[in-house]
Amino acid sequence: MKVKAVDYAHDGRGVVKTGKDLVFVPNLLIGEEAEITIRSNKKNYSIGEVKNYLSLSKERVTPPCMYYQQCGGCQLQHMTYEHQLEMKQKRVSDALKHIAKLYVPVDDIIKSTSPFEYRNKIQMAFANTKEGLIAGFYQAKTKKVLNINTCLIEHEEGNQVIQTLKILLDSYHVKAYDPITKKGWIKHAVVKKGIYTNELMLIIISQTEGFKKQPQIISALIQKHPNIKTIIHQVNPSIYKVIGDKDHIIYGDGFIHDTLGEFTFKIKPQSFYQVNPPQAKKLYDLALELAKINKQDTVLDAYSGVGTISLFASKKAKHVTGVELIEDAVSDANYNATINHIDNVKFVCADAETFMVSNQSHFDIVIVDPPRDGLKPSFIESIKAMKPKKMVYISCEPSSLARDLMQLKTLFHVKKVVPVDMFSQTYHVESVSLLELK
Numbered sequence: 271m272k273v274k275a276v277d278y279a280h281d282g283r284g285v286v287k288t289g290k291d292l293v294f295v296p297n298l299l300i301g302e303e304a305e306i307t308i309r310s311n312k313k314n315y316s317i318g319e320v321k322n323y324l325s326l327s328k329e330r331v332t333p334p335c336m337y338y339q340q341c342g343g344c345q346l347q348h349m350t351y352e353h354q355l356e357m358k359q360k361r362v363s364d365a366l367k368h369i370a371k372l373y374v375p376v377d378d379i380i381k382s383t384s385p386f387e388y389r390n391k392i393q394m395a396f397a398n399t400k401e402g403l404i405a406g407f408y409q410a411k412t413k414k415v416l417n418i419n420t421c422l423i424e425h426e427e428g429n430q431v432i433q434t435l436k437i438l439l440d441s442y443h444v445k446a447y448d449p450i451t452k453k454g455w456i457k458h459a460v461v462k463k464g465i466y467t468n469e470l471m472l473i474i475i476s477q478t479e480g481f482k483k484q485p486q487i488i489s490a491l492i493q494k495h496p497n498i499k500t501i502i503h504q505v506n507p508s509i510y511k512v513i514g515d516k517d518h519i520i521y522g523d524g525f526i527h528d529t530l531g532e533f534t535f536k537i538k539p540q541s542f543y544q545v546n547p548p549q550a551k552k553l554y555d556l557a558l559e560l561a562k563i564n565k566q567d568t569v570l571d572a573y574s575g576v577g578t579i580s581l582f583a584s585k586k587a588k589h590v591t592g593v594e595l596i597e598d599a600v601s602d603a604n605y606n607a608t609i610n611h612i613d614n615v616k617f618v619c620a621d622a623e624t625f626m627v628s629n630q631s632h633f634d635i636v637i638v639d640p641p642r643d644g645l646k647p648s649f650i651e652s653i654k655a656m657k658p659k660k661m662v663y664i665s666c667e668p669s670s671l672a673r674d675l676m677q678l679k680t681l682f683h684v685k686k687v688v689p690v691d692m693f694s695q696t697y698h699v700e701s702v703s704l705l706e707l708k
């Protein structure tokens with residue numbers, strides 16, 4: 271079938287209309303014509319596959335990563351960076367129009383100065399092959415581990431640490447854990463980097479105890495990579511979570527630090543810390559610029575993580591309350607407030623919805639940064655009852671943002687929406703919205 275892509279799906283697949291039917295076609299850019307075949311039919315759409323390109327867009331580039339076609343990590347490497355930004359900008363404004371019926375102008379997306387090598391956290395899975403141990407990401411289609419020597423969106427040093435670990439384990443005949451035979455040991459390795467401190471943390475995750483040749487492997491690792499400040503071994507048999515709860519610290523203190531602006535933050539294996547700190551700083555600066563907090567204002571930072579936004583807001587506000595579900599993140603947030611000498615913040619460990627429903631205090635400004643699902647209806651009802659003069663909504667999913675703004679627009683004017691590119695080469699897009707009480 272001969273087709274032309276007229277739009278993008280949320281994940282960057284080309285959208286083709288054939289009569290009343292929609293077909294999503296991977297690796298097809300808007301305006302491109304191709305011969306496709308239908309790979310599968312879903313209830314409301316089909317999935318196609320390009321057999322032969324008939325015309326190519328000027329926005330098409332050769333993906334720089336040699337693993338791009340098989341690996342599931344990036345989705346937009348076949349587009350120019352400018353076109354990725356256009357696609358993300360449109361995704362936000364389309365969601366507002368179609369879901370929230372909001373026809374507000376969306377500001378130009380804040381682009382990244384480093385569309386590659388921006389991630390401060392690299393996580394690879396291990397598998398066994400005839401040639402020995404491999405480490406990499408799961409293939410998009412087969413879910414098998416793809417042997418990856420370097421990932422172009424990760425920081426280079428992290429890539430190298432995992433390669434060294436793989437070679438060392440292989441040289442001592444350590445095998446990857448195989449869930450079918452239930453044999454083998456190593457499952458994953460994660461490297462976190464303090465981008466501004468250059469400190470590296472290595473987390474080695476195995477199925478069982480018994481770290482063969484541990485002293486030799488650790489000393490070879492730190493000799494080759496002197497920026498490694500801590501190494502943690504975790505035994506984690508879970509099939510759902512890569513990072514476990516129990517740390518066995520085998521080198522250093524079990525945590526690293528990074529700085530962001532004037533603040534220092536502690537990062538542990540379990541901590542949520544933004545993966546693209548330079549862009550996160552732009553996001554936080556923007557949120558605070560829009561909130562225009564003054565010294566009389568009390569601020570609620572809901573979904574506060576390790577307290578990053580709360581600390582930035584504390585410099586401008588009378589008092590900030592951060593609310594976060596994960597106990598460890600709350601204890602890190604308290605530690606971060608202490609080491610940064612901030613005493614006008616308080617962190618509450620609670621479900622943000624439950625906190626809002628039972629909360630008796632009034633906040634002048636509410637900042638929210640929820641996970642992808644967005645806000646719960648009870649949270650929105652409580653905001654409506656509280657009537658803060660301003661709300662700043664940081665979102666990582668345009669469709670849940672639009673759904674929530676649909677509810678909030680009865681009480682607030684949506685004054686500004688600014689997309690931010692935090693995850694170049696992938697379809698994910700963040701945004702900051704300013705809402706002012708009517």
Ligand SMILES: C[S@@+](CC[C@H](N)C(=O)[O-])C[C@H]1O[C@@H](n2cnc3c(N)ncnc32)[C@H](O)[C@@H]1O
Binds near residue numbers: 573574575593639640
């Ligand atoms: C997108 S992150 C934002 C963290 C922080 N604002 C930052 O920029 O680093 C969302 C945070 O919400 C927390 N969270 C998830 N569900 C929650 C809930 N129901 N109540 C409170 N916090 C929650 C997560 O643990 C995570 O730390």
